[in-house]
Amino acid sequence: MNPVACLRLRASAATSPSPSHRQPPRSVYRLPPRASASTAAVSCVMASGKEHATTASADQKKGGLLGKLNKVVLAYSGGLDTSVIVPWLRENYGCEVVCFTADVGQGAIEMEGLEKKAKASGASQLVVKDLTEEFVGQYIYPCLRAGAVYERKYLLGTSMARPVIAKAMVDVAKEVGADAVAHGCTGKGNDQVRFELTFYALNPELKVVAPWREWDITGREDAIEYAKKHNVPVPVSKKSIYSRDRNLWHLSHEGDILEDPANEPKEDMYMMSVSPENAPSKPEYLEIGIVAGVPTSINGKDLSPASLLTKLNEIGGKHGIGRIDMVENRLVGMKSRGVYETPGGTIMSAAVRELEALTLDRETMQWKDMLALKYAELVYAGRWFDPLRQSMDAFMETITATTTGSVTLKLYKGSVTVTSRKSPYSLYREDISSFENGEIYNQADAEGFIRLYGLPTRVRAMLEKGI
Structure with missing residues (x-):
């Protein structure tokens, strides 16, 4: 049996109860209590694990160049950076390295060959977890319900994915007995903050290693030389001119010509959506069913959170929906320019906001909109597990209890137009x-x-x- 296959964990599809016309429904998707820890993580020693375990044991006896750690769980993608981090950790901390990969909907191509790559880099174990349903149901849906949008445009795709991955890493660290976690985020970006604040919130005793803030490697060529020196096969792939991050919610593009805000993005850069000019000339109508502030169905068919989003990504991308080009303020102080594709998320957001126009009174809507700005800021800054965000989420859940009904949308050449909205709890008379x-x-x-x-x-x- 393929060791990676044995690690696949599929969250059970959430089902949505039929709305009651006599009593407001309760929110379908709840966040777990802060103190709870997932018990779903599974680790699997690869076929060559014994050989690497012997080497790791020898490393542990003598320690490393920078210190001594027992076992480190590394956020692993299989790319050049994380492939190099494996031997770097063993050399500098004399530790066993457990590679961890989270499936948050980045696509099958990025998940291929991870076992072989991790094995060749010197990892003792590879752990893969399917987090797609958890990601959508417990991270994306709360943000959607809250109306969280960062700096007027950004729907927080990367910001929401990091805490779910980091939480899973903490769970795996506990299961394999690791005393440290590591990531491949650079010292210039937001992701280092998002990962590490989650680590601190869920297990402050874990040591955090961030190689990009410690090593002498300054770029791709240095990394390739280090890999050759340590007999680590360099991943054979065509390097994209863009820096991308993909998950089930969005695809982001940064770098190359985008670093100049005056440059228009090239059409061949986009991967999730067609150009609005090339979208179908005939509009498509969708009815989105919503229960307690979150989508549950498309055209009357109930779907799990991840399945529903996957379907809307396909439909929205076909019509050129969800392209955003923006200059944003990074948490670390600098401005950056990014282009985002969020087809399904754009459709969901339009539907939920429109239904609120029927179900929320003026004062409640105004307060919700004000709090949504702070909610988005907290998520962007990596403070997912802060008491403030959790308390605000309880408020959002309460006031959207009656945001139940359906919204019909017209998709046409990059635009989303609302054509109908209905709710048994409508305040419109x-x-x-x-x-x-x-x-x-x-x-x-x-x-x-x-x-x-x-x-x-x-x-x-x-x-x-x-x-």
Whole structure:
């Protein structure tokens, strides 16, 4: 049996209860308590594990150039950087290295050959976990429900993925008896903060190793030379001119010509969406079912969170939906330019926001929008497990309890247009909104309201005119 295959863990598909018209539904997707730890992680020693374990044991006796660690869990992608980090950790910390790979929807191509690569780099174990359902149901959906958008545009794709990966690393570290965790994030980016704040929140006793802040390797050529020196096969792949991060929610592009904000992105850069100009000339209509602030169905068919998002990515990408080009403020202080593709997320966001127009009153909506800005800031900054974000999430869950119903959207050449919205908890009343007089709203009542509401304005004007 393929060792990687034996590690595949599939979260059971969440099912959505039918909405009750007599009592508001409770949120379908809840965050786990902060103190809880996942017990789903599984580790698997590769076929050559015995050979590497012997080498690791020898390393442990003598320690390393920078210190002494027993066992390190490394966030592993199989690329050049993480392949080099494996021998670097063994050389500098005299430790056994357990490689960990999280499947958050980055695609099958990026998951291929990981066993062979990790084995060749000198890792003793490879652990792979499928986090797609957890990622969507417990990280993406809370942000979606909250309306969290960073700096007006960014739907937080990478920001939400890092804490779910880091949490899984903490779980694996406990299971394999590791005393440290490591990542391949650079010292200039946001991801180092997101990983390490999660480590601190969930297990402050773990040692954190960040090679890019410690080693002398300065670029790709240095990394290749180090790999050759330590007999680590250099991953054979065509290096992209862009720096990309992909998961089930989005695909980000940075670097190369994008580093100049004046340059228009090239069309061949995009991978999840077609150009709006080349999208179908006939619009497509979708009905998105929503329960307690999160999507649960497409055109009447209930789907698990990950399956629903996958389907919307396919449909949205076909119509050129969800392209964002922005200059953002990184947490570490610098500005950066990124281009994001979020087809399914853009459709979901439009549907949920529109249904709230029916189910939330004015004051609640205004407060929700204000808090959403802070919520997005916390997620962007890696503070997923902060009490503040968790408390704000409880607020969001409570006020969206009645955000249940359906929204019909029209997708056409890069645009998303709402054509219909329905909810059994709608605050919209046609008998009140109508221009005709009714028993509940008498137009004559507006005169007294305006007099009282405008009293401060009238008094100020009287003062200025000496009346």
